[in-house]
Amino acid sequence: MYTTQLDNGTLNNYAVEPKMSYAEYPTVWEQKRYLKQGAVAALFVTALVLVSFVVS
Template sequence: MYTTNEEGILNNYATEPTVYFAEYPSQEQQQRYLFQGAVAVMFVTLLVLTAFGVS
C-alpha cells in the first residue's frame, strides 16, 4: 500500500496483519513446556557446575 503526494514522492506503508487473541495452551502443551523448562534448568545447572569444577 502506498500514497503519492503532490510532488510525486511515494510513501510506502506496511500491510498490517490481522489481530487475534492467543489461545490458552492445552494440557499437553503445558506438560511439554514443563518438561522443556526442567531440561533447561538441568542444562544450565550442569554448565555452572562444570564452570566451577574447571576453575
C-alpha cells in the first residue's frame, strides 16, 4: 500500500494496482461447452416455468 501524508497531517492510502491482463477469445471447444451450458440452463428454466404452471 502506498501512503502519503499531507501538510496538515492527513494520511492518504492508495491501493496497489494489479497488473493488467487482457481477455482472449474462447477456443472452439470452449465455445461448444458454453453452448451446451446454455442449452442445459434453458431446459432448466423451461422446466421450472412448466412446473410452476402445473402447481398453480
